[in-house]
Amino acid sequence: MRVAVVGMGKMGLLHSSILNAIPDVEVVALCDKSFLLRRFLGKVFKGVKVFKDVNELSKADVDAVYVTTPIPSHYGVAKALYSEGIASNVFVEKTLALNFEQARELRDLAQDYGGVNMVGYVRRFAVTFREAKRLLDEGVIGEPVSFSAYAYSSEFYGVSKGSKVTVPEVGVVRDLGCYAIDLALWFFGELEVLDAEVKAVVSDRSEDSARVEVEASGGLRGEFSFSWCVDKHRMPEAGFVVEGSEGALSVNDDKLELRLKDGSVSRWFRHDLKDTVDFWLGLPEFFREDKHFVDCVVRGCSAEPSFADGAEVDRIIDEIRSRAGRYG
Incomplete structure (x- = not known):
């Protein structure tokens, strides 16, 4: 190939x-x-x-x-x-x-x-999020009732307004928050934006943090928080807490925790979930992502996340910016 x-x-x-x-x-x-x-x-x-x-x-x-x-x-x-x-x-x-x-x-x-078409939402290939997806699909925490999600980094932490630091023009939602949005669409299906607020921290025109309220099918409510100005996040990180009728699930790039109403608690870290690949560069999920695309091209089958999935993320981002009054 x-x-x-x-x-x-x-x-x-x-x-x-x-x-x-x-x-x-x-x-x-x-x-x-x-x-x-x-x-x-x-x-x-x-x-x-x-x-x-x-x-x-x-x-x-x-x-x-x-x-x-x-x-x-x-x-x-x-x-x-x-x-x-x-x-x-x-x-x-x-x-x-x-x-x-x-x-x-x-x-x-x-x-x-x-x-074959595919968009690089690499966190779908992280072992923690893949296992979280499996547990949600199997109904381990019952019917999801609510969720909170975040995407944070410290890239511009401590940078004061008026500094000469240049932030990406696309803004924090499109640059970083998109990962959490894609995962939420993968976990829960179609989302509707109910409310959104986008704030400037580094400059008057930058989009450096955001808070978003959404609703999924069945009345599932969710909240997102995005920022690249958060301390102690040298590496970008995304995470979720999902509350269900039978328990709760929390997951980020490195850890998955399951708490059920019967009092049982289970925790998994990357190494517990067999986070191994044939060639390790960056993070293991990058190899899985590329291998998935290659395998789909060879077999002539559809890849995920597809352009259709990626377009849905862009739709949500446009809705967020519109709700927050960031157009015009």
């Missing part, structure tokens, strides 16, 4: 390295607009074609393309891959697009062109 990667920042390098470690997969082309980076890539990745423009990938005869560019460019790059006939098997890092309108168009393009 011949793969190209567009955008050779941190995520592009990560996926390229993992893909080359998967049997019968070869990264044959890389694409980045930076001249200096292309020179570096040409020296490090021997025998791999390096291009400046995504349209040049038509010369590489690839089976699939990874899009790991900054979020604002996802739409243009992915659309070009389809319209130029470069590949119909496309992986796009989160979020699928910059807004729901773009995401919906990419979702429809993927459906029209066929092939």
Whole structure:
């Protein structure tokens, strides 16, 4: 399977390295607009074609393309891959697009062109969240009644308003909160945004923290809290507490705890859940994610999370920003 990667920042390098470690997969082309980076890539990745423009990938005869560019460019790059006939098997890092309108168009393009499509919501492949999903599906805590979820990092903790620090223009909800939104959609199904508040901390125009209230089917109520200004979160972290009719479940990137009404308590950490992979780079879930995409391309089956799933996350994000008055 011949793969190209567009955008050779941190995520592009990560996926390229993992893909080359998967049997019968070869990264044959890389694409980045930076001249200096292309020179570096040409020296490090021997025998791999390096291009400046995504349209040049038509010369590489690839089976699939990874899009790991900054979020604002996802739409243009992915659309070009389809319209130029470069590949119909496309992986796009989160979020699928910059807004729901773009995401919906990419979702429809993927459906029209066929092939396998997937969005990089990697936490679906973390052992703790996968086990939480299994327990919820099996009804271990009974019927879910409510949930609270968070996505935090310390990336801008302690940064005062007016500083020269630059925060991502896409805002904390799209950059970080999207992981928790995707997991909630995976756990509970369709969500409706009831209320939202987005606050600026670093600058007057930045979107640095958010509070969101949602409702799922059956009257399930949920709350989200997002911020990249929280202490003691050097590594980004997402987590949930789900209250059910027969107990409660709490889960984050590293730990899962189950408390039932009969008084029993169970805890699992990553190592308890056999968190092993054939090639470990970054976190084990990155290998599982890439292996899932590759296996789906080889077998010709649908991958998850798909562009349709990713578009739903973008719809929720647009709703949050609209409710919070962050448009216009």
